[in-house]
Amino acid sequence: MHITDILVTGEPIIYGAMVSMALVGIALFFLLTYFKKWGWLWREWLTTVDHKKIGVMYILSALLMLFRGGVDAMMMRVQLAFPDLGFLNSQHYNEIFTTHGTIMIIFMAMPFLIGLMNIIVPLQIGARDFAFPYLNALSFWSFFFGMALFNISFVIGGSPDAGWTSYTPLSGAAMSPGPGQNFYLMGLQLSGIGTLATGINLMVTILKMRAPGMKLFHMPIFTWSTLVTCFIIVFAFPILTVALALLTIDRIFGSQFFTLTGEGLPMMWANLFWMWGHPEVYIVILPAFGIFSEVIATFAKKRLFGYNVMVWSMIVIALLSFLVWVHHFFTMGAGAFVNSVFSISTMLIAVPTGVKIFNWLATLYKSKIEFTVPMLWSLAFIPSFILGGVTGVMLGMAAADYQFHNSYFLIAHFHYVLIAGTVFACFAGLVFWYPKMFGHKMNERLGKWAFWLFFFGFHVCFFPQYFLGLDGMPRRLFITNVVEWLPLNVISTVGAFGMGLGFIVFVYNVYYSFRYSERETTGDSWNGNGRTLEWATTTPVPYYNFATVPYVDEIDPYVRMKEEGKTTFEESKVKPIHMPSYTGQPFIMMAFLGLASFGLVFEWMYVAVFGLLGGVVMMIRRSFDYDDGYYVPVEEIKRTEKKARGL
Amino acid sequence: MANSKKRVPMNHVIGFVLSLVMTLVAAWAAIGSDLPVTWIIIGIMILALLQAGVQLFMFMHVTEAESGNGHVPWNMMFHGFALAGIIVAGSLFTMSFGFDHDHGGGGGDHQQHEEQEQQDHSGH
Amino acid sequence: MAAEELKTGPLEYRTQEGQMGIMGFWIFLGAEVVLFSTLFATYAVLFGRTADAPHPGELFEPGIVLIMTFLLLTSSFTCGLAIHEMRRGSVKGLTIWMAITLALGLGFLGFEIYEFVHYAHEGATIQSSAFWSAFFILAGTHGLHVTLGIGWAILLLIQIKQRGLTNVTSRKFFIISLYWHFLDVIWIFIFTSVYLIGMVI
Numbered sequence: 001m002h003i004t005d006i007l008v009t010g011e012p013i014i015y016g017a018m019v020s021m022a023l024v025g026i027a028l029f030f031l032l033t034y035f036k037k038w039g040w041l042w043r044e045w046l047t048t049v050d051h052k053k054i055g056v057m058y059i060l061s062a063l064l065m066l067f068r069g070g071v072d073a074m075m076m077r078v079q080l081a082f083p084d085l086g087f088l089n090s091q092h093y094n095e096i097f098t099t100h101g102t103i104m105i106i107f108m109a110m111p112f113l114i115g116l117m118n119i120i121v122p123l124q125i126g127a128r129d130f131a132f133p134y135l136n137a138l139s140f141w142s143f144f145f146g147m148a149l150f151n152i153s154f155v156i157g158g159s160p161d162a163g164w165t166s167y168t169p170l171s172g173a174a175m176s177p178g179p180g181q182n183f184y185l186m187g188l189q190l191s192g193i194g195t196l197a198t199g200i201n202l203m204v205t206i207l208k209m210r211a212p213g214m215k216l217f218h219m220p221i222f223t224w225s226t227l228v229t230c231f232i233i234v235f236a237f238p239i240l241t242v243a244l245a246l247l248t249i250d251r252i253f254g255s256q257f258f259t260l261t262g263e264g265l266p267m268m269w270a271n272l273f274w275m276w277g278h279p280e281v282y283i284v285i286l287p288a289f290g291i292f293s294e295v296i297a298t299f300a301k302k303r304l305f306g307y308n309v310m311v312w313s314m315i316v317i318a319l320l321s322f323l324v325w326v327h328h329f330f331t332m333g334a335g336a337f338v339n340s341v342f343s344i345s346t347m348l349i350a351v352p353t354g355v356k357i358f359n360w361l362a363t364l365y366k367s368k369i370e371f372t373v374p375m376l377w378s379l380a381f382i383p384s385f386i387l388g389g390v391t392g393v394m395l396g397m398a399a400a401d402y403q404f405h406n407s408y409f410l411i412a413h414f415h416y417v418l419i420a421g422t423v424f425a426c427f428a429g430l431v432f433w434y435p436k437m438f439g440h441k442m443n444e445r446l447g448k449w450a451f452w453l454f455f456f457g458f459h460v461c462f463f464p465q466y467f468l469g470l471d472g473m474p475r476r477l478f479i480t481n482v483v484e485w486l487p488l489n490v491i492s493t494v495g496a497f498g499m500g501l502g503f504i505v506f507v508y509n510v511y512y513s514f515r516y517s518e519r520e521t522t523g524d525s526w527n528g529n530g531r532t533l534e535w536a537t538t539t540p541v542p543y544y545n546f547a548t549v550p551y552v553d554e555i556d557p558y559v560r561m562k563e564e565g566k567t568t569f570e571e572s573k574v575k576p577i578h579m580p581s582y583t584g585q586p587f588i589m590m591a592f593l594g595l596a597s598f599g600l601v602f603e604w605m606y607v608a609v610f611g612l613l614g615g616v617v618m619m620i621r622r623s624f625d626y627d628d629g630y631y632v633p634v635e636e637i638k639r640t641e642k643k644a645r646g647l
Numbered sequence: 648m649a650n651s652k653k654r655v656p657m658n659h660v661i662g663f664v665l666s667l668v669m670t671l672v673a674a675w676a677a678i679g680s681d682l683p684v685t686w687i688i689i690g691i692m693i694l695a696l697l698q699a700g701v702q703l704f705m706f707m708h709v710t711e712a713e714s715g716n717g718h719v720p721w722n723m724m725f726h727g728f729a730l731a732g733i734i735v736a737g738s739l740f741t742m743s744f745g746f747d748h749d750h751g752g753g754g755g756d757h758q759q760h761e762e763q764e765q766q767d768h769s770g771h
Numbered sequence: 772m773a774a775e776e777l778k779t780g781p782l783e784y785r786t787q788e789g790q791m792g793i794m795g796f797w798i799f800l801g802a803e804v805v806l807f808s809t810l811f812a813t814y815a816v817l818f819g820r821t822a823d824a825p826h827p828g829e830l831f832e833p834g835i836v837l838i839m840t841f842l843l844l845t846s847s848f849t850c851g852l853a854i855h856e857m858r859r860g861s862v863k864g865l866t867i868w869m870a871i872t873l874a875l876g877l878g879f880l881g882f883e884i885y886e887f888v889h890y891a892h893e894g895a896t897i898q899s900s901a902f903w904s905a906f907f908i909l910a911g912t913h914g915l916h917v918t919l920g921i922g923w924a925i926l927l928l929i930q931i932k933q934r935g936l937t938n939v940t941s942r943k944f945f946i947i948s949l950y951w952h953f954l955d956v957i958w959i960f961i962f963t964s965v966y967l968i969g970m971v972i
Contacts, residue, residue: 131791132791196802200795200802201795204791204795204798208791234723234801234802234807235726236805237802238802238805238809239806241806242806242809242810245908246908249904250904253898253907254897255897256822256898256900256901256903256904257901257905261822262820262900262901263820263822263900264901265742265820265901268813271741271742271816272738272809272813275734323737325737326741332744334741335744335745336745337745338741339745485875572726622745623923623926623927623930624930625968626934652920653792656852659855662848663844663848665845666844666847667844670837670844670959673962674833674837675969676967677967677968677971678970684971687866687971688968688971691963691967691968692964694881694963695959695962699960702847702952702953702955703952703956705849706948706952707949707953708836714790714793715784716790716794716797719797720794720797723798724797724800724801724804725798727801727803730804730808731804731807734812735810735811735812739812739815739816756893
């Protein structure tokens, strides 16, 4: 086996990417060595079990993936606006729309939201860490190695090219030989395990580690959305695990689940994929709803309108999300009865979602709105998301779906819900909780520039696509030289570059704010408008989070704490705090399993078995590991708190 | 630490005997009896659910109050099994494509029951 | 991370860590229910799609399957006894009953391997048709779970020898007992909906 056998060759764009990746790699290596930061990297980050640091690593990875997925998107838009330019060939185009979709859903949206949950949920419920900090680190590294595995595919072995849904029989061994689809299967499998573990971890954390007195219906709405999301994760991700495993076994070991030989049933893949895939949609949208609810309540300076209804509508959405999967493949050819059942269940979901929209509007009604950057993202979400939601109901009508299916109408629809919902929420949440993470706010002026560029870019990009779809432009099309489509495609591409510009301003703002933003002195960063416990801690948050955990018996407890002059540091009540020890085991264990997955991708069984054995040895080590953590002494807590609070 | 518990846990013994009896009844129904196929399938599926109940409630302490975990174990099992029903029945329903199968077997029995669907598939 | 410890009740529930570990495992079992039900759904949908391979009714043998079922049912019972002994504070009782459980589990695995090899001889392998792929993966996933459970329990038996009964070791044994009973639940459904129904139709 020679290196050139597995490297992707012959594509100038990919050569460019290889060179730039190599340069960035060398630069990072050089910088870490020059500033002697390798030890720091290992001690502070790679071995950490602190939920806040893990959350930051999730968000950094997600931003990196947003960049990667965004570049894919730009390349597609260039190709579609100027079809005669020959910018991409058809194979490369197929690979790019596949990686764009997969990365944006699995490696951007989910880790971004999980990162925010990691940082904020324990702070909102008054916990010192996750229920299982070791498992949390394991989850992150499984996601990280899954992501790395998926991303190296475009330089080594070739990217998957069967769409992010990876429908069989196209993605089966007969029609897609080679490692491409295996990268998809193993990358998702590895990171999916981590997601499932996070779901369990967060559920136990929320159910067992709330502040004294805090009942479930006292929890902040973002925590509620996390709990409901985790419920969906726990019940939906095993389906993906099985589906991926079955297709892997089909491809590598020659079974006949989804093949055209041996009486296999290719549509069974679509069935299983969407049984996971539809709940997955709600996994990425419910936390977004939670974030918007927090932001809107904070900057409307009111208690969230209809808190109980908000919670129940989320629960109803979660239950319904398992009953609608067939609407993703109405055109499979099932009879009218099957399609009608799922058409009706699909439209039912619009009801609780509509309830939530009206609750946000009612929260805003007659309030003194403060137009900060997170609030702008949240306000922009409401009308934009409604456009996506209404077109979703159109798609949900089975008969009409035969017209809309696989057209740009669908593309516009799901970008309207996923960008206006999830991506806006990620930005809103990141800006909103940024001071909690890094001790300083993001610059408001640059933030507004980023927002307006992204917001207008988004609508300019995707609104025309509804009409392209109605004009009959199918998705995943590589040549678009139909005269009627040309103007709208050019407009759409302009919009896409507007979003790209917005993203660049956002990233520049990260740097600019790091250099020039004022450092936070209080924990309650947004002009004292904080309502929930995360604002009650100091900024930056000490590693043990709360010196003393307050008693909570209402929604928005921090409002009353401020009125009564209470803090999370009651000196007389400070006791030693039990904290978990850092450990490098999760990183090493997942590195081994990542190696095993890499071996399976190329069907190098010795590598796979070696990696698997390494993983098992690490698990056995873990079983014999009785490290019980350590106690933070009272003196140290008092010193830290006094310094942070300027006492 | 030594609890003053009795030496032989009667509920375990009862659970064990029950599951043995139910297994034998199910095996007899399937192999030895002349009952109609549909009734056999419904009967042995009910027996399987009952056996699962024996395991959960008599062996696994699913509702043990001292656990401090409240309704969570019960809740997860309930929703897990509900979803199992949705996944199995829903897959059979969807992948049947909603069309009646064209073979004339089964004695004109048109129940939408999942086991019936399985039976239809065997006729392909 | 509460460090308080209750003074009464079963050892495994006395610390918050113990309670959380057990709750987390119940949630995991919920996920496992879904995992297996997806495999059952695949099996049910692919039922009858045997292509040129033999039909299940020709290969399934009631005798072996019944023996396997009794082995696993008994092991579930002895596992329950092991936990009962643990709660009485008897390390010896726990170890003995757990060892018997593992022996029964190994017996089950032996029969399952024999069965698979036998089917392969008769021309039914994972590659021969959609139905047989679904059968082997469903039964095989259960068998893999049993194998992992045996390995895991051996690790715990070493730990109980080293450390005796503590909050931590009893929590670990309680969790593996949940796992073991759960595998029995799954097997009951495999026994019923795969073997018995396969023999009826």
